[in-house]
Amino acid sequence: MYLVELVCGDVDCAESVEQVGDLARLLAELCDCGCTLQIISVSAVEVCEIRTPLERARARRASSLPLAA
Ligand SMILES: [Zn+2]
Helix, strand or coil, X not given: CEEEEEEECCCCCCCEEEXXXXXXXXXXXXXXXXXXXXXXXXXXXXXXXXXXXXXXXHHHHXXXXXXXX
């Protein structure tokens, strides 16, 4: 996942947008005015790890196990 900042190539429009998603798809995006968008910046976005309550309990149990001697 990428956070991409794009600006419209048309100087009269100069619309800028921020989008999150797949880089290849974002590169194919067009401005509402029909011009191609140019990338200003790209940053990778970490997808937060979502743990279910069961996974949290497992992780807690694992970390509280005494170390084998
Ligand atoms: Zn535009």
